[in-house]
Amino acid sequence: MIRMRRGVVKEITSHRPGVTELLVEVEGNTQKAINYDELTGQVRPGDEVILNTTAVYKKLGTGGAHFVVGNLSHPEVDVTEIGHIMKMRYSPCQVKVLSVEEPDSPFAEAMRQASSLEGIPVIIGTLHSMIAPAAAALKKLGQGQLKVAYLMTDGAALPLPLSRLVYELKQKGLIHRTVTCGHAFGGDLEAINVYTGLLACRAVVKADVIIVAMGPGIVGSASQYGFTGVEQGEIINAVNILGGKPIAIPRISFADARERHRGLSHHSRTALGKIALTKATVTLPKLAPDKMELVLQQTEVSGISQKHDLAIIEARPALEALKEYDIKVTTMGRNVEQDPEFFLAAGAAGVYVSELV
Template structure:
């Protein structure tokens, strides 16, 4: 069920392509709201709006804002004629896109001929925040010569506009193109599924390196397979099927209070040790001896070591690059200084691939 209320827009807080953040008065209180401009049109102070208030009512962290479902002060919108692929299909929010694969696309012939990744490295993350240290390392160590594409899946947020991080990385030249696949939408290019998304990153976006990960808002549980990051295994399989070089980022933390996420998270142990059917290079950050011993033992006990190649990488350069480019990123509310190993683990993949690409 959706909890629906009427509200009045009190002020606009910020705008970036595809999204407006605002304050809205609803049920006698002023609270934060989000308007997706591609879905519900432009919005202004004083507009009367229909709101999905479910997440705030449930006190959720993920999606913890009111979302505009309709603007009663400006209720009618028109769409462009080209394209006929629908995303978020058969819902009140279904949105038409011009997909790369369809006949109206200027890239139809390219996509029809694209059949493989030709060894292109694809760095696969299980959380959205991982893309920042990866991109920073690629920019710094690649001396700005590597063209990087980000492929966003539909395992979390669907509108890419929600991600302030992607907007910042693009503005600072760390990511050069974005592709949204499945029901995710709003990227520079739209793809129907993971496979054509990967192919488009290579053939259309002309990426030297691809970063593949969900958008903001992973869903998890205390069960073995009940988390959306399990898609990381499916991505590894797709990359290998298409002839790419899969590089997997393990989720690592020595700060998380939950035992199942200490060291290598149970998410990564499940994905890499049980679900992935094909091989990846799993990059571990070089850390203190006792922590390193725990990580290597977890790799051995979970089956990661027997299924994948392990590369231990000095990833300090990635954190230095984050600071140099002034990118402030958090994971589960924790900063780089508060959860250092998490960001080192992601950065290790960027450092590894930078050296890999430069070797050719």
């Protein structure tokens, strides 16, 4: 189930908090690898490391780089004493965190008293790249006055530091604080589940707007329910239970060659039409007439238009904001010019919330 190989660190190529990217010599080749510093400690050129090479070997979506499992040259890694919650539990790489809910947390009392999102808007996406246009629109149209929290679920990548996008959005002031929930870890705050993650965004971060989406990557299949994006419907339910206002980003594309993703993706039709049991506002971008007609027809056939409120938004300001803040983001390898409807759909949520707030 896991393909392990020894390698030698040849070069450190980049570093940001929590993550070191490097080149390793493994099986006679020089290849990319990723080291999570808080899991396996610091690495240096010349270190002998154990690598998980499974995804690259299988040419999977999570490939492109190996992952350091252990550093044989510096095998001992210590943890801080505070914190008792384990993520990735009962695995060889289980991670100890200080969860925002536990008694040792400085925010334990605030979390004990927290029970409501107090009506604030919660933008809910499925793919990680959706957070960029939504956050850019919030900053530009909110004139920098909105405090935005990002809640990362465990539907895809578990370590938040893997995301170059979140690092950039924080550096440029589009996201103020991050929270990781479930088995995801590495946020400014840690939470046990999506409910306490949402409450932490409001009660501790004091966010005006919350953006929720999984980390980089997604697990999918050609089956109706076999993808991790089903969580969007469940998060809508959670936001309503906690007294927030859910705004759902639909996955829309006319650049994807797969018929099931043309127009309104089958992912959105399932998550919003089947999984969500409570109402959200689904923001649709204004599109060319033929494309708009198809998407509206798909919302009708899937039951989305009967279950949720639809808001058709002029979303071009979101794309203008991406340019203004020099944020280059891709989805499935396609940029804004190659797949504009995808990014317009995500940006529409940010524009809508800016006007709402």
